[in-house]
Amino acid sequence: MIQIESQVFSLFPYPVYSTKLNRNFNKKELNFFKKKETGIFKNEGNISSVNTYILNEPILNNLKKEINFIIQDYFTKLICPKYKITPYITQSWLNYTDQNQYHHKHSHPNSLVSGVLYINADEKNDRIQFFNDKHETIDIEVKDYNLFNSKSWWFPVKTGELILFPSSLKHMVDIKKGNNTRISLAFNVFIKGKLGNNRKLTELIL
DSSP: OOOOOOOOOOOSOOOOEEEEOSSOOOHHHHHHHHHTTTOEEEOSSSEEESOSBGGGSGGGHHHHHHHHHHHHHHIIIIIOOSSOEEEEEEEEEEEEEOTTOOEEEEOOSSOSEEEEEEEEOOTTTOEEEEEOOOOOSSOOOOSSOOTTTOSEEEEEOOTTEEEEEETTSOEEEOSOOSSSOEEEEEEEEEEEEEESOTTTTOOEEO
C-alpha cells in the first residue's frame, strides 16, 4: 500500500475556551448557590434562577471580577481586536440539574460570547455537548468519528471549570447521570467600543 504524507488543517473552527478558577468557592458563595436564595423556576428539563443578573449580587463581586478577567483573556487571545473594546457581562443566571433532568439544545441570541462556570459537577458523569448544525447536502455513514466529521462533540466538566464559546454555537446537557445536583452559573457577553473602520464605512461605536 502506498504511504501518503499529508497535513490536515482546522480551518475557521469554533473556539471552545476552558480554564479553571485559581481558587475554591468560599462558604458564603456555596451557601448562596445551594440555598437558591433568589428563587427558581422550572426550565425546559431542569431548574434555573429567577434572577437573571445573578452576578450583580454583592456576595458575588469577587467572583464577577475573576470571570471578567478570564473573559478579557478570551478576547485578547482569540478575538485579537485592533481597537480597544470592552467585553461585559449582560445577563447571568444559575442552573440546577438533578438526576434524570437535562438542559435543552439551544444557543444564545443577542450575545457574542457565552460562558458556563461549574459550581458543582461530577467529572465522571457531567458534560456539555456542542453541535455542528451546518447543513450537509450529502450524508455519509461514518466509521470513526473525529472533530471534522462529527455532528456533535462533548466535553467532561468539573467543579471550578469555566468554559467560554461563541453564543451562536448550539449546546445542551444530556440526561443527567449520577446523584449530585449539577450547579452551573451561565452568562452572556457583549462589547462596548469601536468596531469596524471609518474609511471602509463599517465603523460602529457601541
